[in-house]
Every structure is written in structure tokens, then in C-alpha cells.
Amino acid sequence: MTHKIxxxxxxxxxxxxxxxxxIADIDSETLLAPFAQQLLDTLSELGRYLxxxxxxxxxxxxxxxxxxxxxxxxxxxxxxxxxxxxxxIVFHIAPGNVDTLFFYSLVxxxxxxxxxILRLSSQTSVIADKLIYLLNQFVGSNNAFYFLQDxxxxxxxQKNDQVTQQLSKLADARxxxxxxxxxxxxxxIPAKADAVDVxxxxxxxxxxxxxETTQQVIEAVNGLLSDTKAFYQQACSSPKVIxxxxxxxxxxxxxxxxxxxxxxxxxxxxxxxxxEYIAKTLYWQQVGILSERPVAAEVKNQxxxxxxxxxxSREIVDAHCGIWCFLDMQLMxxxxxxxxxxxxxxxxxxxxxxxxxxxxxxxxxxxxRVVSLGQSLVFSHIWDGIDLIDMLTIREK
Amino acid sequence: xxxxxxxxxxxxxxxxxxxxxALFSTELFKLSQHHYQxxxxxxxxxxxxxxxxxxxxxxxxxxxxxxxxxxxxLSSVEQQNIAKITTSSGTTSAQVSKIALDKENIxxxxxxxxxxxxxxxxxxxxxxLIIDHPNxxxxxxxxxxxxxxxxxxxxxxxxxxxxxxxDMSINEDAITEFFSRYQNEKVFIFGFTFMVWQYFVKALQxxxxxxxxxxxxxxHSGGWKKLxxxxxxxxxxxxxxxxxxxxxxxxxxxGMVEQTGTVYVECEQGHLHCPVWSDIQIIxxxxxxxxxxxxxxxxxxxxLLPTSYPGHxxxxxxxxxxLGEDDCQCGRKGKYFSVLGRIxxxxxxxxxxxxx
Numbered sequence: 001m002t003h004k005i006x007x008x009x010x011x012x013x014x015x016x017x018x019x020x021x022x023i024a025d026i027d028s029e030t031l032l033a034p035f036a037q038q039l040l041d042t043l044s045e046l047g048r049y050l051x052x053x054x055x056x057x058x059x060x061x062x063x064x065x066x067x068x069x070x071x072x073x074x075x076x077x078x079x080x081x082x083x084x085x086x087x088x089i090v091f092h093i094a095p096g097n098v099d100t101l102f103f104y105s106l107v108x109x110x111x112x113x114x115x116x117i118l119r120l121s122s123q124t125s126v127i128a129d130k131l132i133y134l135l136n137q138f139v140g141s142n143n144a145f146y147f148l149q150d151x152x153x154x155x156x157x158q159k160n161d162q163v164t165q166q167l168s169k170l171a172d173a174r175x176x177x178x179x180x181x182x183x184x185x186x187x188x189i190p191a192k193a194d195a196v197d198v199x200x201x202x203x204x205x206x207x208x209x210x211x212e213t214t215q216q217v218i219e220a221v222n223g224l225l226s227d228t229k230a231f232y233q234q235a236c237s238s239p240k241v242i243x244x245x246x247x248x249x250x251x252x253x254x255x256x257x258x259x260x261x262x263x264x265x266x267x268x269x270x271x272x273x274x275x276e277y278i279a280k281t282l283y284w285q286q287v288g289i290l291s292e293r294p295v296a297a298e299v300k301n302q303x304x305x306x307x308x309x310x311x312x313s314r315e316i317v318d319a320h321c322g323i324w325c326f327l328d329m330q331l332m333x334x335x336x337x338x339x340x341x342x343x344x345x346x347x348x349x350x351x352x353x354x355x356x357x358x359x360x361x362x363x364x365x366x367x368x369r370v371v372s373l374g375q376s377l378v379f380s381h382i383w384d385g386i387d388l389i390d391m392l393t394i395r396e397k
Numbered sequence: 398x399x400x401x402x403x404x405x406x407x408x409x410x411x412x413x414x415x416x417x418x419a420l421f422s423t424e425l426f427k428l429s430q431h432h433y434q435x436x437x438x439x440x441x442x443x444x445x446x447x448x449x450x451x452x453x454x455x456x457x458x459x460x461x462x463x464x465x466x467x468x469x470x471l472s473s474v475e476q477q478n479i480a481k482i483t484t485s486s487g488t489t490s491a492q493v494s495k496i497a498l499d500k501e502n503i504x505x506x507x508x509x510x511x512x513x514x515x516x517x518x519x520x521x522x523x524x525x526l527i528i529d530h531p532n533x534x535x536x537x538x539x540x541x542x543x544x545x546x547x548x549x550x551x552x553x554x555x556x557x558x559x560x561x562x563x564d565m566s567i568n569e570d571a572i573t574e575f576f577s578r579y580q581n582e583k584v585f586i587f588g589f590t591f592m593v594w595q596y597f598v599k600a601l602q603x604x605x606x607x608x609x610x611x612x613x614x615x616x617h618s619g620g621w622k623k624l625x626x627x628x629x630x631x632x633x634x635x636x637x638x639x640x641x642x643x644x645x646x647x648x649x650x651x652g653m654v655e656q657t658g659t660v661y662v663e664c665e666q667g668h669l670h671c672p673v674w675s676d677i678q679i680i681x682x683x684x685x686x687x688x689x690x691x692x693x694x695x696x697x698x699x700x701l702l703p704t705s706y707p708g709h710x711x712x713x714x715x716x717x718x719x720l721g722e723d724d725c726q727c728g729r730k731g732k733y734f735s736v737l738g739r740i741x742x743x744x745x746x747x748x749x750x751x752x753x
Contacts, residue, residue, distance in 0.1 A: 274695055274740040277682035278712060282462035288445035289438040289469050295445040302683040307445075319468070 007166060011156045013120065013132045015139065015149035026170060030150060031086040032113040034393050035076035039111055042145055044069040046107075049138045050131075059100045059127055059230050060134075066379055067107065075111070075381055079389060083396040086113030087196070088172030090392055093119050093164070093186055095177040101235075103131050104379045105175050105388075106152060112392040115151050117167055122158035165189050173198060173392055198391045200384055203344035204317045207239035207373055208337060210350035211251040220349045221258045223374030227347055230377055232270065234322030237345045237376045241312055241327040243337060245351060256306060263303035263324055272302070272323060279321040280305050286319045287327070314340055334359075341366050344384055349373035399424050399701060405508055407673045409516050410729035414722050417731060421676055422455040424701050425709055429458045432707035435473035439707040458710035460680075460697050463494070463655055466708070472497035474705045485542040485654035494655060499705040506658030506702060510549050513672050517648060517662055518553055518614055524579040525554020526572070528588025528597045528617075530561045542654045543589060546618065549657070554585045560597060567600045576608040583612045586642065589619035590649065594634060601641040609643030618650045618660070622739055631667065651715075651736050655708050656700040661734075666726050668733040675700040677734055679719045680712065690719045695740060714740050 032039060047067025054060035065071075090109040094102030102118060109116045120128065132154060139145045157163050168174065168191045176186050177200045187197055207227070209220055228238045244252055284297035284307050293310035300306060308328045309316070316327070317340060331337055334355055339346070346356055346367045356370045368385040371378070381388045412420070430451065432439045443450050443459060450456055465471070472479060480500045484493040498506075527547055534544045551557055558575040562568050575584075588597065593615070601607060615638065624634065635647045651669050652660035659675035671677055678687045679694040688694040696717040699710045716737045725733045 272683070274682050274716070275714070275742055278462050278464075278695070278714065278740070281682070281685070281712065282464050282468075284445065285442045285462060285465055286468060288442040289465075291441070295441070296448075297445045299446075299685070 007155075007163070010163065012153065013156050014135055014152060014154035016136050026089060026115060026117075026153070031088065031115065032151070034084045034086055034113040034389070035072075035079070035111065036113065038147075039113070040069065040072050040076070042148065043067050043072055043107060043111060045142075045145070046135075046138055049141070050134055053134055053137070057127060057130070060131065062230075062377070063100050063103055063131075063379075066104070072111065075389065079393075084112075084393040085396065087392045087394055088114060089170050090114045090116045090173045090175060091119070091167050091171035091191070092116055092175045093177060093182075094121070100127060100131065101177065101379070102128065105177070106154075108381050108388045109175070109392050110148075110151055112389050114173075114392055116153065117170065118152070118154045119164070119167065120154065120156040122156065124156065161185075161189060168195075171195050175388075175392075176200065178202075196391060198386060198388065200386070201342070203236040203342050203368070203384060204241075204320070204340070205237045205239050205345035205347065205376060206241040206243060206339055206343060206367075207347040207349070207376075208243045208245055208331070208334070208351050208356065209247065209255075209348070209373065210245040211247045211255065212350065214251070214254065216350060217251060217254045217258060220373060221255060221262060223347070223349055223372070224259060225262055226374050227376035228324060229266070229270070232323050233325070235377060238322070239345075239347050239373075239376060240317065240320050240322075240325075241329060243329050243331045245331045245334060256300065256304070260300040260304045264301055267303050276321075276323050277302065280323055280325055283307075283319060283321045283325050287316055290315050290319065312340065314342075317342075337365060339365050339367050343367040344369070345376050346370045347373040347376045399427065401505060404674065404701065405512065409512055409672050410670060410731055412673050413730050417673070417676065420673075421699065421701070422457070425458050425699060426455045428701065428704070428709040429456070431704060432473050432709070436471055436707050438469055438471045439473070458699065460685075460699075460710040460712045461707065463653070463711050463713050466494035466496060466655055466706075467492040470495050470497065471706050471708075473707055474499045479705070483542075483545050483654050483657060496655060496657075496708065497706045502703065502705040507549065507552070509658040509672070509674055509702060510660065511552065513660055513662065514550065514553055514616075517616070518585055519583075522553060522555050523583055523585035523614075524556045524558075524575070525551065526558050526560055526575055526584060526586045527551070528560045528586065528593045530563045530565070531559045532563050543619075545654060545657060546589070547587070550587050550616070554587075560588075561592075565592075565596045567596065567604070569604070569606070572608060576610070579610070580608070581611050583614070584610055584645075586613060586615040586645070588615075588617055590617045590621060590634070591619060591623045593617050593638065594624055594629060598634075598638050598641055602637070607641045607643075610645055611643065613642070613645040615642065615645055615647045616650060616662070617647070618652060620739070621736070625738060653698070653711075653713065655711050656698055656702065658702050659698075659700045664725060664727040664729060664733070667735075668720055668725050668727070669735060670725070670727075670729050670733050671731045673731065674702060677717070677719070677732060679717055679734070682712070688719070690721060693718050693737060696734075696736065716740055 044067055047064040050060050051064035092105045106116050106118055139148050168189050171191045173196045174191055175198045176183050180201050183199045183201055211217060211220060284305055287307050288295050291309055291311060296308040298306045303324050305325045306328050343366055348356055353370050359365050360367050360370055433443055478499045479497045481498045481503055483496045529547060534548050558571050560568055560572050638647055649663040650660045659672055661669040661671060663669050676699045678697045680697045681688050682695045693716060696713045696715045698713055703709050717734050718737060719732060719734045722732045723730045
């Protein structure tokens with residue numbers, strides 16, 4: 001039944017050169033050494049280029065900042081003394097819509113010396129398009145960057161198992177982002193015999209906040225804002241549940257009032273449409289139905305909805321629409337904190353991170369990482385507890 | 398609970414603003430109380446947002462987002478009393494709404510629909526041409542929205558003739574037979590807007606065929622989204638339909654499976670009219686406040702009919718505009734409005750699916 005699709009006829013977004021050079025001449029002979037100086041230099045140059053041309057887009061600035069030399073060197077240092085070689089050809093199946101995550105996936109694979117093929121879904125965001133544009137511009141700006149064309153291939157196509165199948169055949173590793181359904185359907189498509197699949201399924205994240213003074217309120221508000229603003233609280237690592245640890249009601253109230261005002265102030269720059277307003281209404285109504293315990297929903301304003309709950313379930317989390325709906329829970333002690341199995345990030349404020357880290361390390365709670373509030377969206381090469389560098393290299397004995 | 402014997406006697410389009418308001422504020426409040434007492438899910442929703450809702454007499458109902466019926470099964474009657482579950486396939490989602498109906502609600506929906514439709518068709522049953530294929534009403538236990546519509550309106554006709562074959566091709570033999578028999582009589586033609594356009598009007602135009610009935614009424618419903626994509630306005634629709642069906646009366650109507658029965662029929666002026674048993678409000682969904690006449694917003698539909706499920710106040714996904722109340726040139730009382738289309742889809746930004 002399968003008929004071969006001419007891959008060169010797909011919509012290749014990078015590099016923008018004659019089509020014959022795209023996929024036919026992918027050659028895993030030319031792998032680079034992980035963390036090679038050339039990679040370090042080029043990626044940090046790319047980072048600077050992105051910041052310069054970001055037009056103040058916070059997501060692109062964050063990406064550029066992540067690519068700074070010191071950060072890359074810090075990552076490389078974690079593998080110093082280990083003899084590693086690149087895995088080969090990495091096929092990334094990027095999330096439909098977290099605008100910059102695909103790019104992190106790409107640069108980590110590249111930094112580990114690999115060749116990447118990245119599949120974008122048929123609809124890309126403005127930021128994704130801009131990043132691809134900037135990458136093309138960057139490569140054209142200096143001969144020294146031309147080599148990236150051999151290491152990064154970005155293709156865009158509507159869901160098509162046959163194309164995914166043919167690209168998978170080339171892959172020594174696949175990095176799959178998406179829902180459990182997506183992951184299982186792509187995993188079912190065979191890759192090379194010894195290929196690895198690195199899967200990033202749906203996750204949700206929480207924040208634990210303890211406030212003692214009014215001074216802390218503004219800091220915490222700014223932290224939560226930066227953790228939720230970039231993707232309208234829809235990224236897996238944006239906190240959806242706020243756990244209040246022994247915090248006075250009046251401080252909680254101040255916190256929400258301030259967040260509410262700040263969100264209202266950005267409502268012009270981040271307008272919501274009618275579907276989104278209705279989605280927020282639907283969500284608090286759903287939480288009301290889904291919770292066995294009392295719920296108190298409060299629509300603060302057009303941007304912010306608070307839903308005080310006494311329990312969290314998978315259904316309540318799965319129904320979450322983002323767009324600044326916060327589930328709100330009270331904790332008497334950190335020992336009471338429990339998260340669902342698919343929790344990714346615990347962001348904390350005013351709480352001893354070490355205590356939480358050791359709870360995670362002892363698997364008392366199932367979260368993948370603990371960060372300070374405000375750092376939830378900062379990418380790490382260890383994502384969802386998976387060391388991407390380790391997965392995308394081969395360690396010699 | 399409402400006295401339906403009396404309610405059904407009310408004239409369909411004659412209640413003025415003050416009388417209707419009085420009727421609705423008390424009856425909707427009673428419905429809120431009834432569903433609060435009978436439907437756990439509804440009670441939880443109200444308790445979550447407004448625990449003191451019933452402290453104040455005649456509070457306007459808290460409207461549910463229409464999609465809630467796609468995610469949850471909300472019923473205000475005992476399981477064994479559910480006689481039928483109607484479903485709608487939303488145009489944009491794979492999930493369907495499930496509406497629980499008991500015998501009383503089914504009968505009431507039909508009675509109300511009859512009252513409304515008779516205003517437009519007259520008292521007598523008419524020979525009926527259905528712009529669909531007969532298999533759409535086969536599964537009697539679980540009707541689709543299309544099935545519900547056809548089934549409900551079939552009662553106003555006789556000699557039901559289906560104009561399409563199962564593959565949506567036109568059944569010329571059936572139409573020709575119907576036409577030769579009834580071309581000089583008043584006929585009733587019914588179909589869903591897009592199907593009437595795509596599989597009937599366009600198909601007949603392609604075949605260069607027309608059936609100029611001397612008199613008749615076409616009622617059609619089901620949304621303009623696909624027609625808007627083809628830049629077909631209501632005027633174009635009417636004009637070209639008349640080219641193939643003769644000088645018949647054409648009335649669009651608006652309605653939804655969540656509130657079956659209370660349809661909003663378009664008058665001679667091209668305005669959709671609220672019947673006495675239901676009402677609309679135009680809502681600014683950013684703050685859920687009602688908008689005045691002339692402003693574009695989301696349509697909320699309020700109906701006195703639903704007792705078996707808490708669907709007496711629903712925020713739809715349609716955009717509309719209130720044109721006026723009590724003063725339409727056609728002479729009918731009550732609110733009149735127009736539907737401008739569907740709300741724009743939500744943007745997806747989360748780490749969700751790669752499968753598109």
C-alpha cells in the first residue's frame with residue numbers, strides 16, 4: 001500500500017537552497033564532535049543574532065539568551081571527561097504550537113553533534129515562522145555559518161504517516177513532542193533498528209508559594225506573570241495550580257489583586273478572542289462538575305479566573321484551557337503537597353527549594369524538576385527529567 | 398414549575414417587552430431552582446460561582462457554556478425516565494453534545510415547534526419535499542441534529558419526498574414526480590441551508606433544471622459558515638433558490654439541538670424572531686454583560702422548555718446582533734435579531750498536539 005513520496009517535493013523551510021540538496025545528501029559520515037568549538041562559537045553567534053533581531057519578542061530573546069556562550073559551556077562541562085559521539089540523524093517531531101520549543105530541541109541536538117530533521121505541523125505560529133526566517137538570514141550572513149545547512153533540515157507538512165515513515169527510516173533518534181496519542185502513533189512507525197525515541201508527552205506544572213510580607217507580593221506576582229505570559233499559561237511548564245503554603249489570606253488577596261491588575265494592563269497587547277473567553281467560562285463550570293469537593297470560582301476580570309479547589313484530579317488538569325485560569329489550593333505544610341503523576345515543574349517562591357528537591361529525588365512526589373517562580377519557562381537540556389544530550393549521543397566505554 | 402397548559406396557549410409573537418420580561422424572570426428562576434434541586438452537576442456549577450444564588454428572588458440564570466454538554470452528561474431526571482438522547486455534531490469538534498430528554502420534554506418540544514411552524518406554514522399539512530436523503534433518520538434511538546430537524550418538521554407535511562439519494566446526488570425522478578403532482582398546490586420544502594444550496598440549488602443549476610412551484614414555503618436552517626466561505630449571502634441564496642423553485646417564500650430559521658423546539662424564524666423583513674417561549678441576549682463574553690441593541694456579541698439563548706436537562710440558559714458559539722424589540726415592521730412582537738456567524742476559533746498555544 002505504501003507508495004514512496006518524493007521527499008524533495010515537501011515544503012522545506014530550511015535551508016532554502018536547491019531542493020536536490022535537501023534530503024538526498026543527508027550524510028551521517030559528517031557528524032561533528034559533541035560540543036565542538038565550531039558549534040559553541042556558531043550557536044552563541046546565533047544567540048546574539050536572535051537577540052539583535054528579536055524585535056523585543058520575549059520568547060526569541062529568551063532563546064538567544066539561552067544560547068549564550070557561558071550557558072553552552074556550562075552544559076558542555078557537565079559531560080567533560082566523557083568520551084561521547086553524536087548519535088547520528090535526529091528526527092524531531094515538534095509540538096504544534098509552543099512557538100520556540102522546537103528550536104531548543106534542534107539546537108541541543110546540534111550541540112551534541114547531530115544532524116537534525118525537524119518536522120513542523122501544517123500550522124506554524126508567527127514566532128516559529130520568524131525563527132525560521134532568522135535562521136535562514138543568519139546562515140546567509142557569514143560563510144562560517146554555511147555548514148549549518150548540512151546539520152539542520154526543517155520541513156513542514158500536514159500529518160502524513162507515509163512521510164513520517166520515510167523520514168523515520170533515516171533516523172537514529174526521534175524526539176517526539178505531543179499528546180500521548182501522538183506519541184504512540186509515531187512510536188508505532190519504525191525508525192532505524194537501534195534508534196531511540198525520546199518522548200515528551202503532555203505534562204502540567206504547579207507553583208508553591210509562601211508569602212510573609214507585602215514586599216514579597218510584587219516579586220511573586222512578577223514571577224508568576226513571566227511563567228505564564230509567553231504562552232498564555234498554555235505551555236506544559238506554566239503553573240496551572242497554585243499551592244499556598246501557610247500564607248495569610250490578606251496576602252493571597254493582595255497577590256491576586258495585583259496579578260489581576262497587571263494582566264488587565266497587558267490585555268491590549270495580548271487580546272483574547274470570544275472563544276477564549278467562553279473557554280474560560282467552560283473551564284470553571286467543568287471544574288465545578290468534576291470536583292467532588294467544594295469549589296469557589298471567581299472571575300476577577302476578563303483576564304483572570306481563580307478557582308479555589310480542595311482536590312486536583314487528572315480530569316481537572318486535562319480540561320484546563322490555560323489563559324490565566326488558576327486552580328488555587330491551601331497547604332498547611334509542605335508534607336501535604338502532592339502532585340499528579342504527569343507533573344513536570346514545581347515552581348516555588350518563599351519555599352526552601354532543597355526540601356522540594358529532596359522530595360522529588362526521593363520520589364515522594366512525581367514532579368520532574370523544581371525551579372524558582374519565574375523560571376518555569378526557562379529551557380533546560382534536561383527536560384522532563386530526560387537528559388537530551390545523553391540521549392542524543394553515544395558514550396564510549 | 399411552569400403551567401404548560403397555559404404557557405402553550407400564549408400567542409407566539411404577541412407578548413410585549415414588559416409582559417415577556419415578567420414571564421421570563423419568574424419562569425427562568427423556577428427553572429434554575431428545579432435544575433439545582435435535580436441535577437448534581439448543575440448544582441455544583443452554581444455552588445462554585447454563586448453559592449447565594451437563591452437568596453435573591455428572580456435572579457437571572459447563570460448560563461452554561463454550550464460545550465459543557467459535549468463534555469458532561471447533564472440530566473435533571475432519573476436515568477430510567479430518559480426517553481431519548483439527542484446529539485449534535487458541532488461543526489468544529491469531533492465531540493457531540495448529548496441532551497437528555499424525558500417524554501414530557503420531547504412532547505413539549507414538538508408542541509412548541511408545531512405552534513411556531515404553523516405561524517409560517519398555516520394550519521394544514523402540506524405536501525413535503527425534504528432536501529436530504531431518507532437514511533438520515535434511520536437510527537431512531539440516537540438522532541443526529543439533522544435527523545431531529547427532519548423528524549420534527551415532517552409532521553407538518555405529507556407525501557414526504559426525499560430529494561436526494563444517499564450519495565447526495567439529486568433524485569430527479571422523485572422530484573419530478575412530486576412536482577408533477579403538486580406544482581399548483583402549496584408545498585412545504587425543508588432542508589439544511591448548506592445542503593439546499595450545494596446539493597439541490599447548485600445541482601439543479603448544473604443540470605439546467607427547475608421546478609417552478611406556484612406556491613410554497615422553503616424553511617431552511619443549519620448555519621451559514623460554508624456558504625459564507627463561498628460568498629453566498631442570504632439575498633443570493635434566496636434569489637438563486639427562487640430561480641429553481643419558483644416564486645416561493647423562503648425563511649431561514651435559527652435553532653440548536655440544546656434547545657430543540659424553540660426555533661427563531663426569519664420574517665419577511667429578514668429578521669429572526671423570538672417566539673414567546675424563548676428569548677435571546679447578546680453578551681459581551683469578556684465580562685458576561687448583556688449588550689444593548691445594535692452591538693455585536695455572543696448569542697445567549699434562554700428557553701422555558703428544558704426541564705429534563707439544565708439547558709434553560711446557554712451561551713452559544715454564535716455571534717449575533719439584536720436589531721430591536723416589539724417594533725419589527727412585520728408586526729411581530731418580541732426581540733428580533735440576526736446571526737452573523739460563528740465565533741472565531743481559540744488559538745492553540747500549548748504543548749498540545751503535533752497531529753495536524
